[in-house]
Amino acid sequence: MRGFCRHVAAGAREGQGRIRGRGAAAGHRRFRFHRRAFRHGGHIPGVPGLGLHVLVRRSAAGAVPAAGAVRRLAGRQVRRTPGPCRGAFSRRLRLVLLLSQGPADRYGRAFHPYDGDTVGGRGARRRGEYRKGPGPDMNDNTKNYDAVIIGAGPGGLSAGLGLARRGWKVLIAEKNPCPGGNCTARDYGGYVFDLAVHQLTGIGGGGMCAEILKEYGIFDKVEFRQVNPFLVVDMPDRSYRLPGDREGLRSELKKDFPEDAADIDRMLDGLATLKKDALISQRLLYGSNRIVDSMVMRTAGLAGLASFPFTFPWGIASRMHVGADAMLGRWIKNPRLRAVMHSSWIYLGLPPRRLSGVMMNVFAAMQHMEHSYYPVGGSHLLAAAFAGAIEERGGEILLDAPVKRIILEGGRAAGVELADGRTFRAGTVISNADARHTYSSLLGPGEVPARFARGLARMKPSMGPFRVCLGLDYDVSRNGLEEHEYMIYPGYDHEETYAAMERGEPAAVSAYSPTRISPELAPPGHSTLILTTLLPWKPERDWRGREEEVAAAMIAAVERKRLPGLSSHIKVKKIMTPGDLNRLTNADGGSMYGWSNEPGQVLTFRMSPKSPVKGLYHAGHWTRPGTGVTTAILSGWMLANRLNDWRGKVLDRIV
Ligand SMILES: Cc1cc2nc3c(=O)[nH]c(=O)nc-3n(C[C@H](O)[C@H](O)[C@H](O)COP(=O)(O)OP(=O)(O)OC[C@H]3O[C@@H](n4cnc5c(N)ncnc54)[C@H](O)[C@@H]3O)c2cc1C
Incomplete structure (x- = not known):
């Protein structure tokens, strides 16, 4: 010094x-x-x-x-x-x-599961992709922490920052060379591809995630750009535009389904009420605090806030078990209109009949009433903002540090052991990793209560993504893809589409061009195009060997429907299979959303943030409230509140 x-x-x-x-x-x-x-x-x-x-x-x-x-x-x-x-x-x-x-x-540097440059490329400095710095001195493996967090995904980072800003001494151990989990990206010869994220909800209209990021002091460290115009649904017979704002959606739907005009009005009112009720019920999930209370005040007013829980929207509790299609069916009779409205089911991983009604319809309400947003420059910059703020508050992030084992002492989690043998002790251990990985690889069979282990074995993970990332020598947003996203379906029956996916066919394809919102992700005049479908994965049924064939089918579908001649413009092609995601983040079956979002596995029915193993907690999409980056951030924030609040401590004794 x-x-x-x-x-x-x-x-x-x-x-x-x-x-x-x-x-x-x-x-x-x-x-x-x-x-x-x-x-x-x-x-x-x-x-x-x-x-x-x-x-x-x-x-x-x-x-x-x-x-x-x-x-x-x-x-x-x-x-x-x-x-x-x-x-x-x-x-x-x-x-x-x-x-x-x-x-x-x-x-802020980028990372992706495939080969290629992690740094450099044109505009790398501007994008914040820099080589890894020295990092904290981690040679002293006798150090004690207040909390050790396994995994630096959005859930782990949020829990880490929530605790660090309250003075907890936090260590995050991440298996990959950069933080972010699914919020990472990589540069291939000047084309930057996100590993996962293409839109975030809960950011616009004073959304809860935006409020949390403000509380964390990082909201203005990332530029969020509105995704607008939003979505086009391509069915075999025709296409439908679904804007990201309520009145735009109303007029487009009425144009396409004039005979259902009254139902459309009823649905939009119903979705608004559902979203409001979901907001109010957050108070039951997260307890009372500044952010939740101000949101309840905005939606239910002072009287509603004061009389809570008597003003709790009990209707939402009674609808927790209802599927998405059945719930929408209360407002809309026309099955075609329902199929169009629920076309973004792919982003919750199950077709509308099997998907949680509350989850899907609140998601639809957020997408189409308060817009979605994209973090300009790539989602890794959101992770970078978290990581920077954690270190700023004295927290430490250890990269390339896979956790091998959770150390138990007297049946209580007391720290972690890394794959290289280093151990770090803490009074609280938080797993942001896959739930099955946590309980089957990081803990031994005798260490997990048998009843809990049986319950875990019965739970179903969501399907994995099959993704084709293309770097193109022309700008697709001026040549056929003018809207943010196109969902290409083989028909209106989403059950049938899903069954084909389960058989391994890329039946439905989502196509979007991130450079439409964030042009700096490709060289000038060029663009990036991401094609996504869902496919099941198991170690014994890997896609290696078949990946080129599946990718070709997806490219052909987009070429036929939207972008004739697309193949001749491809400069870079990278494929990600569910197996890649499994290898990258330890996600069970390459699952993209944690547990599948069926009614019995979402919101309060999802795994509790508190483990049956004393001293161990969960943060991220395997625990409440559910799927998605902003929801994982919410789960980490919720856990940090719980660990610091007397009500949380009471909850810890009973739940
Ligand atoms: C293709 C795809 C597209 C998606 N699109 C969107 C979208 O547009 N919008 C949206 O909101 N959501 C999207 N999602 C979902 C979203 O990315 C996830 O729900 C979210 O990232 C979950 O965050 P998490 O913190 O729970 O877990 P993750 O992001 O999976 O992070 C878990 C972390 O734990 C680490 N880890 C695991 N095991 C260990 C270990 N033993 N030791 C150390 N570290 C370990 C992993 O490496 C990883 O960094 C998408 C997901 C995928 C796969």
Whole structure:
């Protein structure tokens, strides 16, 4: 350590209350520089980042004289509140500020399961794809934490940030070389492909996820762009436009189904009420807090808030077991119109008759009433914002660090052991990993209560994605794909389509071009096109060997329906099978949404965030409330609240 760092450390050791000398002034300047760098997305063009590591330990007398100065200078609020770990380590304060390249720099780089460049490419700096920085010093494997989190997917990152901002000492161990789980991307010769995400709900209209990101202080670190116009459903006989706003949707549907005009009005009113009821019922799921209460206030008013739970929309509870098609059938008689309205079932993984009605219809209401959004530059930048904020609050993220085992002591989770043998101890262990992986690979058979293990074996995971990512030498959004997304179906019977998918046929294909919203993902004048379908996967039924054939069928379907001559424009083609996803994130069967979204496996019926193994918790799409990036973020936020709130502690004893 030189200059300022040396002075701070010396001051802390000697119990001095002041920072003196030229080194201190240099330190001031350096902190200002790094703070500026962070505000500019982690990088100030043309100015090389400077390494800065400050280590402050509590002196023998128990005072930390320079730590306050460090916090003020850094402009960071690093609070220490007692977490559940009260070992010898908690008597010392270790403040590690790693700002050598700015947090977004270190985590904004792209990653994907296929071969190819993880860094570089045209415009890489602008996109925030930088080489991995030094990361925290993790050689000391005797360290204790308040919480260790397995997996840095959106659920794990959200739980980590929720706890770190309350002063918990958090370590996240991620098996891949970058954080984000499904929120990652990769650059192939100038074309950037997201691993998964193409639209996020809960961001527009004061959505809950937006409020959580604001509470976390990272909402303005990512630019969310509205996905509008939104969706076109291509049926064999004709196409339907489904805009992302309520009045637009009403007029388009009435144009296409004039004889169902009254039903369409009834449906839109019904969806609005359902969405409102779903919001109010969040109070039961998450308890009362600033975000939930202000949303309930907005939808139910002060009287509604004050009289909760008597004003709880009990109707929604009675509809939890109803399938999506049956629920929509209460408002709409025409099965064709229902099939069109539910065309985005692919994004919840089950056809409307088997899919949870509350889940599908709230999703439809959010998509078509308050728009969907895309994080400009790629979803890995959202993960980067989380990772940066976690480190900023003293949390540590360990990459390339697969967890091999959850350590139990006296039947209680007490830490994790990594594949390389290092162990990290903590009072609380949170698994963001696949539920089956957690209970069958990270815990031994005798360590999981038998009844719980049997229940887990009965649960059904969702299907996996088969995805073809294309880099094209022309702009598809000006040559046939003017809307955000096209769903190409073989017919109006979604059950039949799903049955074909279960047989391994890419029966329905979604096609969208991310460069329509975020042109910087491809070279100028070029574009990216993502084709997705659902296919089952098992280790013994891998798609390797058949993948080119399936991809060719998907490309041909889009070529026939929308983009004649598409094949001649392909510069880059990358295929992702459910098996790739399994290898990348340990997702059971390459499942893309955690448990399948049938009525008995969503919302309150999904796995509790609290494990039957003491000290172990879950965050992410395998636990409540369900599927999707914003929902996984919600689950992490909900868990952090629960672990910090007296009501959560009471819940922990009974649920
Ligand atoms: C193709 C596809 C498209 C999708 N499109 C969208 C979309 O447009 N919008 C949307 O909202 N959602 C979408 N989803 C769903 C969304 O991506 C997921 O629901 C969400 O990412 C779940 O987040 P998570 O934190 O629960 O898990 P994940 O994102 O899966 O993260 C889990 C993390 O745990 C890590 N891990 C697992 N095991 C270990 C271990 N032993 N040790 C250390 N780390 C481990 C994994 O590497 C991973 O990083 C899509 C999913 C797919 C696959």
